[in-house]
Amino acid sequence: MVEGPYVGRFAPSPSGALHLGSVVAALASFLQARAHGGEWLVRIDDIDPPRTRAGAADAILRSLERLGLEWSRSVTFQSHARAQHLSACQWLLDRELAFRCICSRRQLVNQHYAGTCRARHILATVRHAVRAIGASAEFEFTDAVQGRYSPPSGTAADAFVIWRAEDLPAYHLATVVDDAAAGVTEVVRGADLLESTPRQLHLQKLLALSSPRYAHLPLVLDPNGLKLSKQRAAEPIDVAAPAHTLARALSFLRHPLPPTLCAAPSPEIIAWAANAWRLEKIPRARGLTEIGFGGHQRGA
Numbered sequence: 001m002v003e004g005p006y007v008g009r010f011a012p013s014p015s016g017a018l019h020l021g022s023v024v025a026a027l028a029s030f031l032q033a034r035a036h037g038g039e040w041l042v043r044i045d046d047i048d049p050p051r052t053r054a055g056a057a058d059a060i061l062r063s064l065e066r067l068g069l070e071w072s073r074s075v076t077f078q079s080h081a082r083a084q085h086l087s088a089c090q091w092l093l094d095r096e097l098a099f100r101c102i103c104s105r106r107q108l109v110n111q112h113y114a115g116t117c118r119a120r121h122i123l124a125t126v127r128h129a130v131r132a133i134g135a136s137a138e139f140e141f142t143d144a145v146q147g148r149y150s151p152p153s154g155t156a157a158d159a160f161v162i163w164r165a166e167d168l169p170a171y172h173l174a175t176v177v178d179d180a181a182a183g184v185t186e187v188v189r190g191a192d193l194l195e196s197t198p199r200q201l202h203l204q205k206l207l208a209l210s211s212p213r214y215a216h217l218p219l220v221l222d223p224n225g226l227k228l229s230k231q232r233a234a235e236p237i238d239v240a241a242p243a244h245t246l247a248r249a250l251s252f253l254r255h256p257l258p259p260t261l262c263a264a265p266s267p268e269i270i271a272w273a274a275n276a277w278r279l280e281k282i283p284r285a286r287g288l289t290e291i292g293f294g295g296h297q298r299g300a
Contacts, residue, residue, distance in 0.1 A: 002185045002210040006038025009184050010064075011078075011175070013045045014056035017236035018063045020290075021190065021220035021228040023249045027273075028217055028282070029188035030069045034274040039072035041182055046079045047174050066239045067246060068266030078174055081181070085169035088177045088207060089130055089162055097206045098162060100128040113158050130163035132173075132203055139198035144215035145282050146191065151198045160199055172196065176203045179212060186213040191286045192227060215279060219287040220252060227287060242266045246273075252290055254281040 010026045012018070018026070033040035042064065044057045061075060092098035100122040103113070113131070122128055134157040140150045162173035169177075179187065194216040204211045219227045237245045246269045247257045255276055261269055 002183065002212050004183060004185065006033060006036035007041065007183045007185050008033035008036075008038060008188060009041040009043055009179070009182065010069075011043040011045045011178075011189075012060050013048065013051060014060065015048075015051040015053055016056055017059050019220075019228050019236055020245070020248060020252070022060075023067065023237055023245055024220055024252055025188070025190050025217060026064060026069055027067070027246070027249045028215075028253055028279075031273055031277040032186065032188050032215070032279060033072075035277045035279075036186075038185070040069075041073055041076070041184070042071040043076045043078060043178060043182070045171075045174070046077055047085075047169055047171070049168075063237060063239050066242045066266070068242065068270045076178070076182070078178060081174070081178055082169065084177055084181065085174050086163075088173060089169070092132060092162070092206060093130065096133075098130050098132045099159070100124070100126075101131045101159075101161075102126060102128050112155075113160070115159055118159065127165055129161050129165045131159040132162045132206060134159045135198075135202045139201045141197060141201060141214065143194065143197075144186075144213060144279060145218075146194060146216050146284055146286075149194060149197070151195065155198070162203070172199050172203055176200050176207065176209065180204070180207075180209045184212050186215065188215045188217065190219050191216040192219055194286070217253075218283060218285045221287045221289045223289060225287070225289070243269060246270075248290065252288065254283065 008029045010029050012022055030040050042061070044060070046052050046057065064071070089098065099118050101117040102122055103116050115134070117131070118133070138151055138153070140148065142148050160172065161170045164170050197214055201211055222228060243263055243266065246266065247262055250257055250273055255273060257269065257272070261272055
């Protein structure tokens with residue numbers, strides 16, 4: 001595990017405005033950093049150009065400011081670290097810990113890759129992706145919220161994409177390299193990324209990087225049990241009413257505000273929440289609907 005002073009982070013993609021689910025992740029990661037007397041970083045994960053919306057990054061940062069979530073260092077942009085991502089990819093290729101692949105998604109069997117290209121010699125001049133070799137054993141880990149997690153049997157053996165055929169770094173590689181560069185000691189994020197963690201642990205091992213701790217929060221579900229997301233046009237937060245937004249997020253995280261603070265300025269709410277914060281209060285669930293504010297409790 002990564003040693004040293006606590007460093008947490010929030011890494012939204014600039015594909016739209018913050019919604020309640022995004023605020024829950026931001027607030028929980030911020031409060032966890034505050035509880036440990038550590039730093040809280042903001043990184044804009046903008047390595048997927050088709051999903052990037054003009055102005056979204058600025059809007060996200062303004063919303064965080066209105067909520068009183070102050071970052072400790074300059075905001076970073078994942079796209080600016082392309083040289084570091086490429087260097088890590090080449091390092092793995094040079095050591096035969098990764099290989100070039102020309103297989104299409106249609107050639108996968110039940111979403112699993114058969115390793116077809118590993119024994120081939122594919123020229124760098126041919127359009128290709130790069131895959132990291134699969135793990136020899138399953139990467140189980142203990143999550144600070146969800147408890148012991150074991151990936152589905154057989155998934156560890158899959159070689160997964162770390163560099164896309166569009167000549168862009170894949171999510172797993174970029175996040176592992178960037179977290180290590182920033183010295184992140186704990187990643188607090190949504191449970192939709194729980195199943196990605198074993199691959200990131202494997203990639204950290206291949207790259208000889210220390211692994212941070214992980215805490216995967218329940219996702220905010222709509223009344224139909226579906227995850228709130230920008231792709232489903234989730235309602236953006238009302239930046240003009242930060243107290244209401246913070247109260248909703250804290251209630252979801254099982255830290256309901258005292259009635260006397262429900263209309264307080266953001267700094268007062270944040271100060272109370274930082275003192276009251278206990279990660280163990282968060283339910284061990286992959287997803288929950290809101291409690292209060294017109295919602296009802298429902299787990300997934």
